[in-house]
Amino acid sequence: MKTLLVEDEKRIADFVCAGLREQGFSVDHCDNGNEGYERAAAGSYDVIVLDIMLPGRDGLSVLKGLRRAGNATPVILLTARNELDDRIEGLNLGADDYLAKPFFVEELVARIHALVRRISGERQNVLAVGGLRLDRITREVAWQGQTVDLTGREFNLVEYLMRAPGRVFTRTQILEHVWGYDFDPSTNIVDVCIQRIRKKIGVDRDGESPIEAVRGVGYRFRKLKADA
Amino acid sequence: MPPASPFQPRDLAALAATELFRDASAETLALVREHASVRDLAAGEILLSPALPNQHIYLLLAGALALRFDSPQAPEVRELLPGVSVGEMSIIDDAPPSAYVIAKVASRVFPIHRDLLQRLIAGSNPVARNLLRLMSQWLKANTRHIAADQNQIRRLTATIREVSAQGLDQRIPTTGEERDFAELIGVFNEMLERLERSFKQAARFSGDAAHELRTPLTILQGRLEQALHAVPSGSAMQVQLAGILDEVRRLSSISQKLLLLAQADGGRLSLRRERCDLTAALRDLAEDARMLAPALRVDTAIAPGLAVAADGGLLRQALHNLIGNAIKYNLADGWLRIDAAATDAGIKVRVANASLGIAAADRALIFERFHRTEAARSRGIAGSGLGLGLAREIARAHGGELTLDDSAGGETVFSLTLPSP
Numbered sequence: 059m060k061t062l063l064v065e066d067e068k069r070i071a072d073f074v075c076a077g078l079r080e081q082g083f084s085v086d087h088c089d090n091g092n093e094g095y096e097r098a099a100a101g102s103y104d105v106i107v108l109d110i111m112l113p114g115r116d117g118l119s120v121l122k123g124l125r126r127a128g129n130a131t132p133v134i135l136l137t138a139r140n141e142l143d144d145r146i147e148g149l150n151l152g153a154d155d156y157l158a159k160p161f162f163v164e165e166l167v168a169r170i171h172a173l174v175r176r177i178s179g180e181r182q183n184v185l186a187v188g189g190l191r192l193d194r195i196t197r198e199v200a201w202q203g204q205t206v207d208l209t210g211r212e213f214n215l216v217e218y219l220m221r222a223p224g225r226v227f228t229r230t231q232i233l234e235h236v237w238g239y240d241f242d243p244s245t246n247i248v249d250v251c252i253q254r255i256r257k258k259i260g261v262d263r264d265g266e267s268p269i270e271a272v273r274g275v276g277y278r279f280r281k282l283k284a285d286a
Numbered sequence: 287m288p289p290a291s292p293f294q295p296r297d298l299a300a301l302a303a304t305e306l307f308r309d310a311s312a313e314t315l316a317l318v319r320e321h322a323s324v325r326d327l328a329a330g331e332i333l334l335s336p337a338l339p340n341q342h343i344y345l346l347l348a349g350a351l352a353l354r355f356d357s358p359q360a361p362e363v364r365e366l367l368p369g370v371s372v373g374e375m376s377i378i379d380d381a382p383p384s385a386y387v388i389a390k391v392a393s394r395v396f397p398i399h400r401d402l403l404q405r406l407i408a409g410s411n412p413v414a415r416n417l418l419r420l421m422s423q424w425l426k427a428n429t430r431h432i433a434a435d436q437n438q439i440r441r442l443t444a445t446i447r448e449v450s451a452q453g454l455d456q457r458i459p460t461t462g463e464e465r466d467f468a469e470l471i472g473v474f475n476e477m478l479e480r481l482e483r484s485f486k487q488a489a490r491f492s493g494d495a496a497h498e499l500r501t502p503l504t505i506l507q508g509r510l511e512q513a514l515h516a517v518p519s520g521s522a523m524q525v526q527l528a529g530i531l532d533e534v535r536r537l538s539s540i541s542q543k544l545l546l547l548a549q550a551d552g553g554r555l556s557l558r559r560e561r562c563d564l565t566a567a568l569r570d571l572a573e574d575a576r577m578l579a580p581a582l583r584v585d586t587a588i589a590p591g592l593a594v595a596a597d598g599g600l601l602r603q604a605l606h607n608l609i610g611n612a613i614k615y616n617l618a619d620g621w622l623r624i625d626a627a628a629t630d631a632g633i634k635v636r637v638a639n640a641s642l643g644i645a646a647a648d649r650a651l652i653f654e655r656f657h658r659t660e661a662a663r664s665r666g667i668a669g670s671g672l673g674l675g676l677a678r679e680i681a682r683a684h685g686g687e688l689t690l691d692d693s694a695g696g697e698t699v700f701s702l703t704l705p706s707p
Contacts, residue, residue: 067501073508080515160504160538162511209573226519228528230535231511237574238599242610243532243539250577274525275514 059174062101063087064094064120065109065136070159074107077163081222083170091115095123098131105170108153109136118151125152132173134166162231168218187223188282190259190268192216201259201268211236212255215248216279219269224281226272252277446474454482486552496545503541507534543672546600547655550679557597557683561707564592564633567602568626571609575622579613583621592626592633595707596684604677604688605635608700611673612639615698632686633704641698644690652690653678677702 061078065071066089075085086101088094092114098106106124110117121133135156154177155169175182175194185192189202197213199206208216214236219227229248233241241247256267268280442458449456457478458471514527549555568588575584594601612622620640627634644652648659656671674688681688686704693699 067505069505070501070508073505073512077508077512077515159500160507160534163508164511210570211573225515226524228514228531230528230532234535238602241606243535245578247574247578250580254577272520272524275520275528278519 059083059104059170060102061085061170062094062098062103062106064089064091064098064106064112064117066090066112067109070109074163074166078167081167083167089113091117091120095120098124099127099129103131104174106131106133107136107166107170108133121151121153132177134169134173136161162234164227164231165235168221168235171221185217185220187220187279188268189262190216190220192220202262206258208255208258211251212258215251216255216269219277219279223279226276226278228276232276248277442471449478454478454485490548490552496541496548499537499541503534503538507531507538510534540672543676546676547672547679550676550683555679555683557600559595559597562594562596562598562601564594564596564601564626564635564704565590567598567605568592568624568635571602571605572624574606575609575613575624579616579622581619582613582616585621585623587623587625587627589627592628593707594633594684594704596704597680600680601684601704604680604702605637607673607677608635608637608688608702612637612698612700615639615641617641628706631703632706635702635704636691636699637702638693638697638699640696643695644698649690653688 059082061083063071063074063078063085065074065087068089071087071089075087078085086097086103088097091112094108094112095115098120108117108120112120115123117135121135124131124133132154133152135153136159137156154173157166157169183193183195185194191200192213193199194217199208199213199216215232218232218235229245230243232248233243233245236251237247252269252271256269259268261267266280270278270280272278445458449458457475510527510531514524514531517523517527546555565588568586572584572586572588575582609622609624616622617640622640623636623638625634625636625638644659648657651657652659653675655675657675678688681702681704684704686702688700688702691699691701
């Protein structure tokens with residue numbers, strides 16, 4: 059997926075670029091609004107990640123210019139959380155999503171995937187790994203052919219882990235994605251929710267749950283042995 | 287301000303008192319003590335204080351001896367009042383036997399027992415009598431100003447009350463009816479100015495601090511996340527990094543709350559209002575509560591289809607905070623109850639929990655920033671002390687209110703009211 063990152067703070071741009079590339083994105087980066095606009099207008103990007111505070115044209119002006127010129131590339135705005143005026147203006151100007159700083163790259167990746175899926179007409183609705191099958195539209199879940207009834211939070215959690223089998227997600231990354239609001243990081247709600255999911259799903263022929271705990275860190279979706 | 291008077295009341299009072307008591311018999315002095323309570327005043331002081339309990343007037347008689355005359359209770363006294371004008375001090379000769387000598391000061395009436403005063407100023411002492419008359423004239427002249435000033439003070443008080451309700455950016459006009467108090471108003475306005483300035487500085491400081499922290503926090507969190515995924519899964523290093531990441535999130539969360547509170551203080555907590563499904567949000571939160579606290583009994587009575595026009599993120603944050611507290615400050619094997627319904631006064635959400643009760647000293651401070659109850663500290667309950675204050679600000683920014691209800695012992699109840707959409 060071809061991504062343009064417009065972010066002036068080099069140290070932020072560094073880890074965002076690295077994180078996105080690690081997850082298979084191709085990333086172009088520029089550090090000011092003028093160049094950002096030129097590149098965005100000229101290039102054919104799948105998605106643009108745009109900081110608001112930029113030297114040269116600011117992020118909102120870049121966005122406005124693109125939309126006025128008929129460029130409909132999906133845009134995710136990076137903004138301070140609850141810099142609400144910016145957020146409201148951004149959404150009115152045609153941003154497709156926004157992400158508050160500080161953010162997890164993992165969350166940015168999830169948002170980009172969701173956005174591109176939405177824009178491209180919801181092609182990848184069904185996620186299937188191992189014996190677990192999950193339909194993002196109907197929100198139906200099946201484990202080895204048997205329907206599993208998950209609550210909203212449980213569904214979102216499984217979907218988040220399933221997106222990258224074998225990759226470990228920390229409790230705070232999961233909290234941020236599934237619950238969204240400020241939880242005390244010492245909460246055990248993620249562990250409880252995982253236990254409930256595991257109980258509902260059950261185990262495979264080898265007696266293993268598709269969701270693995272990584273002690274002291276978090277959880278991951280079991281990678282298929284063939285892929286390992 | 288009253289015009290300069292040739293009669294200084296304290297001199298007159300001192301003179302009158304000296305004259306009154308020059309020939310006073312032991313019997314008269316005993317009567318004075320019987321009919322008047324004695325209070326220490328500076329020499330010569332006349333205290334006209336309608337603010338004192340029971341509308342007392344203190345009249346200094348000699349040295350540190352003062353008489354206190356109580357306001358009228360007897361019906362016959364009230365009947366006499368229309369005949370006495372403001373500021374007048376006179377003996378009413380045709381009063382009923384139990385009646386009083388009446389002084390009217392600033393439209394309030396102070397009776398002096400007739401027998402007492404008649405004995406004091408029995409015709410044998412014309413000097414004292416004349417002095418009293420002078421005092422009476424002085425009172426008459428001056429209490430008119432006092433009465434007028436009192437009206438102005440009442441208006442000024444109303445204006446100040448309005449100012450403090452509307453915010454520190456308000457000023458009292460120095461023109462108009464209050465012009466006599468121009469100097470006082472000027473000083474008050476200057477004080478408001480200084481208050482507003484330092485308040486803004488304080489608000490801006492925490493706002494700026496939170497703002498400045500954002501970039502380093504973003505970098506820190508991003509780099510930690512990067513490192514976390516770079517080290518072997520489940521390694522000791524990964525466990526360490528996950529732990530540090532938790533603390534960075536905690537730091538971000540506090541910084542975020544400070545920023546929101548600073549915005550609320552500056553009246554800039556702008557909301558992105560959208561239609562929010564309150565019923566669904568509360569059901570999710572109740573589900574969370576059951577997951578977080580399996581030992582608690584969680585009951586709900588959430589009316590279906592409740593919707594509000596609110597900033598969904600902030601509203602959920604406030605509700606999450608209330609329910610989080612209800613769990614944290616619960617009893618072992620206690621209970622938690624979430625009620626929500628539409629009422630005439632708007633949509634009301636009630637979060638109740640079993641508790642040891644909240645100490646009276648804490649009730650008043652519970653919404654204060656960084657306030658943590660002694661009970662919370664001693665029980666080692668984690669928290670920043672910012673959540674409830676922020677929840678209240680969020681409620682108010684939506685045109686609602688968050689209150690701690692009076693409740694029976696053994697439970698704590700918070701009520702959140704939001705305007706109907």
